Amino acid sequence: MGWGHYGNPLFQSTLLRYDAELNLVGDLATDWSLSDDGLVWRLSLREDAMFSDGTPLTAEDVAFTYTAASEAGGLADLTVLSEARALDNATVELQLSEPRITFVSRLATLGIVPAASYDEGYARQPVGSGPFQMVEWREGEQLVVEPNPHWHGGEIAFERVSFVFGSEEAGQALARTGAADLVGVPPSMADAAPPGMKVLHVETVDNRGLAFPMRPRAGETTEAGTPIGNDVTADRAIRVAINQALDRGALVALALNGHGRPAFGPADGLPWDNPEAAIPGNDPAAAMATLEAAGWTDSDGDGIREKEGLKAAFQVLYPASDSTRQALALGASEQLREIGIDAQPTGSSWDEIGALMHSQVVVLGWGAHDPSEIYYLHHGDYAGVDYYNTGHYAKPAVDAHLDAAEAATGFDESLAEWQAAAWDGETGFGPKGDATWAWMVNLEHAYWVSSCLDVGPLQIHPHGHGFPITHDLPSWRWTCE
Missing domain, CATH: 3.40.190.10 (Periplasmic binding protein-like II)
Incomplete structure (x- = not known):
């Protein structure tokens, strides 16, 4: 599955x-x-x-x-x-x-x-031959597991572990009543741990950014009949100006309650990252100069720029159930209005987002322990595939760098090509080049953990869909009588 x-x-x-x-x-x-x-x-x-x-x-x-x-x-x-x-x-x-x-x-x-x-x-x-075996699974409600007695990895301290599925609010309620020993919480709630629980913050490469449709609207559709392209975001000046305008530090404070760091690329701080591909943010004056030079002006005085009769307006889609992405969408919208761009925050279901993500801007999140994600997000072969290259970006020079990285004879030898795909001095997918995304923040994963539970040393987390806190679950220990 x-x-x-x-x-x-x-x-x-x-x-x-x-x-x-x-x-x-x-x-x-x-x-x-x-x-x-x-x-x-x-x-x-x-x-x-x-x-x-x-x-x-x-x-x-x-x-x-x-x-x-x-x-x-x-x-x-x-x-x-x-x-x-x-x-x-x-x-x-x-x-x-x-x-x-x-x-x-x-x-x-x-x-x-x-x-x-x-x-x-x-x-x-x-x-399987892993640490646990299934006892019960009620999909969408609860999964119960117990140690696999034949596992080769040593002793596990618990007779059973139960995973309870539900909303953010339901998880917090279970923690407050003592029914849960570890709960994932949004960063904005992390510091309000109930009695008997401690706060755990884990550094991540789990990022959130604005994914742009890269093509003009020309009547093209996906195989499912959904539209491809957006005439506003197809203009590089719009994408660069957004990167210049965003105050990422303010977004970390607003959406993450300070528990995170600004994001400028899809792999900040990892070996395949290229910091040279980034451009400074929190500079509305530079953003407005970029827009003016490209012909985006507010000729009718309504506060929203236009160019050749086209308003600088688009939707910013986010899953309505995700409070962090909602806060990021709202915060980015407020910041972009100051430079004359009408970015309209719109909470939707994932089904609705899937139908519109090739023609509207979406708050998406990625972050992995290997650079193959960079390939999927930017290679032309993955245009429109799943949630990867939603903007249908395709550039031969970038594809060539990505292909060369994959064809390298060793991981260290591949790093220069991954970095060049973002910016090679002339072009790339990063903000200095085609600005395919405006990355906003890298999260800290936040948890409320029972004061009796020792989860040991933790790796830097990737994107949170796989609940990476469980990576070292076999080594967790209960410290109370």
């Missing part, structure tokens, strides 16, 4: 995993190597791994899992895998059709399933 697309599997083991410092370490794999041509991963497996039904995990299960996932066309992107083969019980090779340096992240996210028992009902009754 695509869980590995965002989160660490609860029920399965992965070949590799990220530790607290984001180093890749072995989980099922004890040794791994990539061939000089970048086409073959060879991995040696531990021989004590067992599924929760007591059967041993072998290289055949790994080969089956990768083959099935590559053929499924689901959220796990394994399109570059041409063959997975078991050389013996403890050795597997993964053959790629072309070099893809970010394929290593799939080794750390795709959970291994048993070849002998995997079927269409697996998602509801999973069998």
Whole structure:
């Protein structure tokens, strides 16, 4: 069901995993190597791994899992895998059709399933070699898990763990009544933890930004018949001016209660980030000069600029259930009105956003532990695919840098190309170039945690859809009698 697309599997083991410092370490794999041509991963497996039904995990299960996932066309992107083969019980090779340096992240996210028992009902009754096994799942209400007695990773301190699903308000109510021991809360609420609970702030690369439609409106539609393009945001001057005008520090204070940091790109501070691609913000005068030079003026005195009869107006869509994105949309709208842009905050359902995100601006969030996300957000091949390149951006020079990064013979060798895709001195997807986004903030993930619960050291979190706090759940400990 695509869980590995965002989160660490609860029920399965992965070949590799990220530790607290984001180093890749072995989980099922004890040794791994990539061939000089970048086409073959060879991995040696531990021989004590067992599924929760007591059967041993072998290289055949790994080969089956990768083959099935590559053929499924689901959220796990394994399109570059041409063959997975078991050389013996403890050795597997993964053959790629072309070099893809970010394929290593799939080794750390795709959970291994048993070849002998995997079927269409697996998602509801999973069998894996991970730390937990399922007891009960009432979709949208509650998931109950217990330790897998055959897990190779050591002791787990809890007999059972229950995940309760619901709104932000419902989670806070459970915490206040003592019914929950850990609750994810919006940053604006974090400092109001109830008695018996402490506040936990975790640094993240979980960002929020304004995703722009990049094409003019020309009657083009998606396969589903939804419109593509926006004549206002197709003008680079509009996109650059928004980047110049946004006071990101004020947005951190307003929407995150100060618990976060300004965002200027999709991967701030990570090795593949390029700070040179950014332009200074909180400069309304520069933004207005940019607009004036491009012919956007307020000729009728209503406070909204226009150009050749076109008003500088568009919707800013956000999911109505997300208080943080709502605050960001409202705050950005107020700031942009000062430079003569009418950005209209509009709360919608995700279904409505999905229909309009190629023709209106959307508050979207990303953030990952590997640079493949940069590829998905900006490569022309992903224009209009899922929630990736919603603006239908396509630029050959940027695509060439992204392709060169993926084709690099090593991760360190790929970094210069990732950075050049954002800005190579002449062009790029960043604000100095085509300004495909106006990034606003990087969140801190905020939690209320029982004073009796020790969650140990935590890695920098990626985007929150996978509830990354659970990455180290097997090592949590209860400290009270």
